[in-house]
Amino acid sequence: MTQPRLPAIAREQMSPEQAAMLDAILAGPRKNLNGPFVAWIHSPQLGELAQRLGAFCRYDTGLPLRLSELAILATAACWQSQAEWHIHLPIAIEAGLAPAAAEQIRRGETPQFTLRDERVVWQFASELYRDKRVSDATYAEACELFGLPVVVNLVGLLGYYALVAMTLNTFGMRAEGQGEGDLPFAEPAR
Known part of the structure; x- marks a missing residue:
């Protein structure tokens, strides 16, 4: 069993910067601390910047929720x-991503998408993570389909959620209500 590496911090123990960051997260569109925010409270300057970037990446990239969530699952x-x-x-499935495609992603397989926009987001994310670059063909197709500003935002979304994943993994964090039996991936030894 993985134990979280972060010490608990009560509100009355928080610095004014930590309390302000906590209040900003709880008052924002997320309304909870589920995710990396408990770690980021330990560095409120990073946390404040990251949570603001995250709100943009999650809600304002110009991509439909289904495609944003696909990019997050790829990450x-x-x-x-x-x-x-x-x-x-569950957010991705509710937004319209096929459960079978999500399961293929979880297993490390290439999903069989019927929608072009899903295939392009998947290809873009896969190439960027695997090759550390995006091919000319995939880049051109993404720009044609979404426009350059949204492609820039897609890169930002992928980078932000990689930061989230690294934070969650480093500190052994789980989602609210997630038990050891709810782990989608085999947990490597530390």
Whole structure:
């Protein structure tokens, strides 16, 4: 069993910066601390910047929710981020991503998409994570389909959720209500 590495911090123990960050997260669109936010409270300057970037990446990229969530699942699978997957899988399915495609992603397989926009987001994310670059063909197709500003935002979304995954993995964090039996990926030894 993985134990979280973060010490608990009560509100009355928080610095004014930590309390302000906590209040900003709880008052924002998320309304909870599920995810990396408990870690980021330990570094409120990073946390404040990251949570603001995250709000943009999650809600304002110009991508439909289904495609944003697909990109997040691609990231969670790449990093084998237990909590990130647990949090975002139901959102992706509710937004219209096929459960079979999500399961293929979880297993490390190439999903069989019927929609072009899903295939392009998957290809873009896969190439960027695997090759550390995006091919000319995939880049051109993404720009044609979404426009350059949204492609820039997609890169930001992938980078932000990689930061989230690294935070969750480093500190052994789980999603609210996620038990050891709810882990989508085998947990490596530490």
